[in-house]
Amino acid sequence: xxxxxxxxxxxxxESQVTAPAIIPWxxxxxxxxxxxxxxxxxxxxxxxAAATLFLLAFLTAFTLSPKHRHEPLDGxxxxxxxxxxxxxxxxxxxxxxxxxxxxxxxxxxLFWKSxxxxxxxxxxxxxxxxxxxxxxxxxxIAVVTQFVMLLVSGAFLLGSPHAATLGPRMxxxxxxxxxxxxxxxxxxxxxxxxxxxxLLVSAWAPRAPFIYAFLPPFVIWGVERLAFGTSHFLGLLLxxxxxxxxxxxxxxxxxxMDSMSALTPVQFFSEPGLWVGLAVAAIxxxxxxxxxxxREPI
Amino acid sequence: xxxxxxxxxRKAYGTTVAVDGIDLRVEExxxxxxxxxxxxxxxxxxxxxxxxxxxxGQLRVLGRDPWTEREKLMRDACFIADVAVLPRWMRVWQAxxxxxxxxxxFDRAKAEGFLAKTTIGRGSKVRxxxxxxxxxxxxxxxxxxxxxxxxxxxxTLGLDILYRKQFYDSLLxxxxxxxxxxxxxxxxxxxxxDVLTDVMFINRGRIVFDCSMEEFDSRYLExxxxxxxxxxxxxxxxxxxxxxxxxxxxxxxxxxxxxxxALGDVRKPSIADLFVAVLSNPSxxxxxxxx
Numbered sequence: 001x002x003x004x005x006x007x008x009x010x011x012x013x014e015s016q017v018t019a020p021a022i023i024p025w026x027x028x029x030x031x032x033x034x035x036x037x038x039x040x041x042x043x044x045x046x047x048x049a050a051a052t053l054f055l056l057a058f059l060t061a062f063t064l065s066p067k068h069r070h071e072p073l074d075g076x077x078x079x080x081x082x083x084x085x086x087x088x089x090x091x092x093x094x095x096x097x098x099x100x101x102x103x104x105x106x107x108x109x110l111f112w113k114s115x116x117x118x119x120x121x122x123x124x125x126x127x128x129x130x131x132x133x134x135x136x137x138x139x140x141i142a143v144v145t146q147f148v149m150l151l152v153s154g155a156f157l158l159g160s161p162h163a164a165t166l167g168p169r170m171x172x173x174x175x176x177x178x179x180x181x182x183x184x185x186x187x188x189x190x191x192x193x194x195x196x197x198x199l200l201v202s203a204w205a206p207r208a209p210f211i212y213a214f215l216p217p218f219v220i221w222g223v224e225r226l227a228f229g230t231s232h233f234l235g236l237l238l239x240x241x242x243x244x245x246x247x248x249x250x251x252x253x254x255x256x257m258d259s260m261s262a263l264t265p266v267q268f269f270s271e272p273g274l275w276v277g278l279a280v281a282a283i284x285x286x287x288x289x290x291x292x293x294x295r296e297p298i
Numbered sequence: 299x300x301x302x303x304x305x306x307x308r309k310a311y312g313t314t315v316a317v318d319g320i321d322l323r324v325e326e327x328x329x330x331x332x333x334x335x336x337x338x339x340x341x342x343x344x345x346x347x348x349x350x351x352x353x354x355g356q357l358r359v360l361g362r363d364p365w366t367e368r369e370k371l372m373r374d375a376c377f378i379a380d381v382a383v384l385p386r387w388m389r390v391w392q393a394x395x396x397x398x399x400x401x402x403x404f405d406r407a408k409a410e411g412f413l414a415k416t417t418i419g420r421g422s423k424v425r426x427x428x429x430x431x432x433x434x435x436x437x438x439x440x441x442x443x444x445x446x447x448x449x450x451x452x453x454t455l456g457l458d459i460l461y462r463k464q465f466y467d468s469l470l471x472x473x474x475x476x477x478x479x480x481x482x483x484x485x486x487x488x489x490x491x492d493v494l495t496d497v498m499f500i501n502r503g504r505i506v507f508d509c510s511m512e513e514f515d516s517r518y519l520e521x522x523x524x525x526x527x528x529x530x531x532x533x534x535x536x537x538x539x540x541x542x543x544x545x546x547x548x549x550x551x552x553x554x555x556x557x558x559x560a561l562g563d564v565r566k567p568s569i570a571d572l573f574v575a576v577l578s579n580p581s582x583x584x585x586x587x588x589x
Contacts, residue, residue: 023402031399038392039385106386110379113350116372117400296351 028117032125033133039102040095043129047138050087051145054080058149062156076149081142081179088138089187092130096198099126100292101209107297119292123199127285130195135183143176185268186243193277194240196284203291206298244271299361301326301447301479302347306355309342316342318503319355324496326446327476331490332483333573334500340483343500344451347481348377360446373402376440377449384432386425390418397439409442412472430461437465441473448473450482454489462486466493487569497569499576507576519558520549520567527561534558538575549575 037043058076100123103109112122150172201213221234244267268274304322308315317339324330334340346353349368357364362371384393390413397404413420416434424432433453440448454462470493474480484490497514499507509517523531523546532539534557536548549567550558558564567575 023400028400031396034399035392035396038389039387103385107379107383108385110350111383111385113368114348114372114377114379115397115400116369116402118369121369294352296345 025121028121029125029128032117032122033128036095036099036126036129037133040098040129042091043095043134044137046091047084047087047134047141050084051080051141054083055145055148059152062152077146077175080145080149084142084145085135085138085183085187088134089191092134092187092191092195093198095134096126096130096195097202097209097213099129100199100203100288101205104295104298109292109295109297119289123203123285123289123292127195127199131188131192135187138187139180139183142179146172146175181265185265189274190240190243190277192281193284196281196288200284200288200291203288203295239273240277244268244273299326300324300358301328302357302359302481304347304355304357307343307346307357308354309339309346309351315503317346317353320500320503320505322498322505324479324481326479328495329474329480329482329493330496330498331487331494331569332481332498332500333487333569334483335577338500339503340500341451342503344377344449344481344483348375348449374445375447375449376443376445378436378440378451378453380452380455384424384436386423388424389420390422390424390435391420393424393435393439394420397442401443403444404439405442405444409438412438412441412468430457433457433461433465437468441468446478448478448480450480450484452484453482454484454486462489466490469493487573491569494569499573501577507572514569514572515566517552518549518567518572519553519555519564520547520571521558521562521564522547523562531558531561538571538579540574 058080103112198209198213202209205212217233217237221231221237224233225231300323302322302324304320307317307320307322309317320339320343322343332340332343342351345351346357347359347364349359349364349366349371352365359371360374364371394406394409397409398406413435416431416438418427418431418435424435427435437453454465457465466489469480482490482494494511496510497507498505521531522542525545528546531546531548534550534553537551538549540547549571555564
């Protein structure tokens with residue numbers, strides 16, 4: 001990306017006049033990601049809306065139902081995180097399905113291709129949205145939301161005997177750290193093949209990418225069920241969606257934070273499913289880059 | 299180094315051959331008009347030149363292979379594919395920011411200068427602008443890029459005559475400086491006749507006519523022949539004959555002006571007239587000399 005400018009031997013004076021400053025890759029990536037946020041404002045608006053709605057509901061519950069005032073809870077803190085990150089996950093699905101399809105449908109792909117940005121850089125900027133931007137964004141929004149909840153319940157509990165055990169059982173900082181660990185591992189790494197598949201379909205689909213993305217898994221599941229009476233494929237999908245199971249005694253106890261804390265980084269990164277998933281994601285993305293090069297406006 | 303050089307350029311979609319072996323050479327500093335009926339292969343040829351579509355044959359644009367080096371090529375070349383391709387959600391300031399951010403040869407001050415001459419607001423979305431304003435915006439963005447090659451595919455399609463006139467005026471006055479090369483396709487041939495330095499006709503995927511405007515002006519003459527001299531005029535082997543208001547208009551290639559003046563009113567033909575003559579006369583292809 002930092003190749004020296006191609007100077008034509010015959011025209012030295014001209015190439016000096018228009019000295020081509022090569023724009024660093026990081027700067028181009030920054031503008032490409034900003035471009036995505038301009039076009040798909042739901043990337044930040046939807047999690048923000050979810051957080052606002054949740055806070056309103058939390059506040060209402062707190063003022064209306066007096067019994068909540070006197071006991072600290074950690075259920076709502078979990079629920080806030082799940083709600084906001086779930087919203088981010090859904091936004092990511094719709095984003096990835098449209099990212100390479102929408103530009104072909106409205107012919108703006110011709111405009112984007114008139115700029116010195118390669119298909120690889122473009123696809124990488126688009127996959128960065130669900131794998132990096134959305135997890136970090138939803139994490140930040142979740143933490144701020146939980147902090148506001150903490151302040152609110154603190155204000156209500158002030159003077160009550162429970163004041164010493166505010167908020168969730170876990171210390172707030174630890175809780176946030178666990179959340180960050182979760183978004184980076186599960187949303188950033190574990191879900192990579194899901195988003196890569198959606199981007200691939202988005203780059204390929206002649207129409208209705210939603211159907212092309214979800215019909216094949218459904219058909220495979222049905223055929224497998226009829227032909228062999230098994231459901232390995234469904235199991236595979238559920239395994240991918242549910243995230244890696246923590247090994248050892250700490251099975252899922254229904255508490256999100258417990259299962260997350262049970263999975264150490266060593267366990268997570270030695271999980272073969274992670275690496276298989278990342279390899280599959282890389283193949284899907286390479287195919288998406290190639291398709292973007294060939295595909296013309298619809 | 300020629301700006302564009304193609305040899306045996308070919309592109310087929312399934313069994314449909316869109317471009318059927320084009321040989322093409324465009325030197326630096328020319329303004330080439332690529333004229334052809336719908337479906338003649340103009341857009342396909344331009345897409346190949348811009349690295350938007352794979353092709354067969356040899357093609358070098360600014361010394362590069364456009365299909366494998368599109369990203370590098372686009373630092374020195376830019377194009378307007380047609381008026382509708384600016385993303386409709388984009389605001390004017392976002393377009394300026396984005397170009398500044400990703401294009402090393404984009405001069406933001408220059409673009410702002412062009413926009414200041416229009417009524418386009420910085421906060422407007424593309425979808426809120428009229429068709430003419432979108433074309434103005436796109437042209438302002440593209441003209442602020444210090445490129446060596448500019449390709450315009452039907453840039454004024456659907457615009458009214460005022461915008462069309464303005465478009466080519468600013469292209470000539472504010473952009474073209476003889477070191478740049480412009481390739482343009484359009485159906486409004488008459489309007490760009492005085493703008494072009496070269497003209498090329500393309501039909502059914504082949505180049506059927508290719509000549510410079512100097513050559514065009516010196517070679518072709520049109521005569522509205524007096525009825526009593528029609529036989530004498532036909533003896534001079536006109537390329538084409540058509541009837542207007544009951545009188546015959548004959549188009550000649552390389553016939554002396556004095557000789558024709560004796561037959562009726564002599565005038566310079568338009569590109570459109572020659573286009574019709576060449577396309578309705580298969581041997582016309584042979585008469586179009588090389589540049």
